[in-house]
Amino acid sequence: MLLYVKSQQDDHKSKKSYHCSRCGARIAGEDAVITRNGSERHSFVNPAGVRCNFITFGNCENVVVDENLYLEHSWFPGYGWRFLVCGRCFQHLGWRYDAAVPDVRPQAFFGVLVDSMDCAEHDN
DSSP, X not given: OEEEEXXXXXXXXXXXEEEEXXXXXXXXXXXXXXXXXXXXXXXXXXXXXXXXXXXXXXXXXXXXXXXOOBOTTOSSTTEEEEXXXXXXXXXXXXXXXXXXXXXXXXXXXXXXXXXXEEEEEOOO
């Protein structure tokens, strides 16, 4: 079951933009990158032994988020996670992290796998 699809039309003023590596759908601009636990880039090993390298974003566009919230194995204390896929081709992009306890800020953010996106430079 899908939670939502977020598609946003804006003027894309940022100089970098991140796109799905499979189909090219825009995921976010560089202005959406946020710091979590002191860094924008993260590297963790999941319970299956797979290393996951990702960047954290405050918002994403053209994505689909699974409705199921998982509290176990979260890399961010106070947050649960949901699977995140591309809204166009459904490639696994990473996760959306949602607050699982009161007073955690931000209430939600995204972790997008470095290998699932391409970064493009463009002029304003």
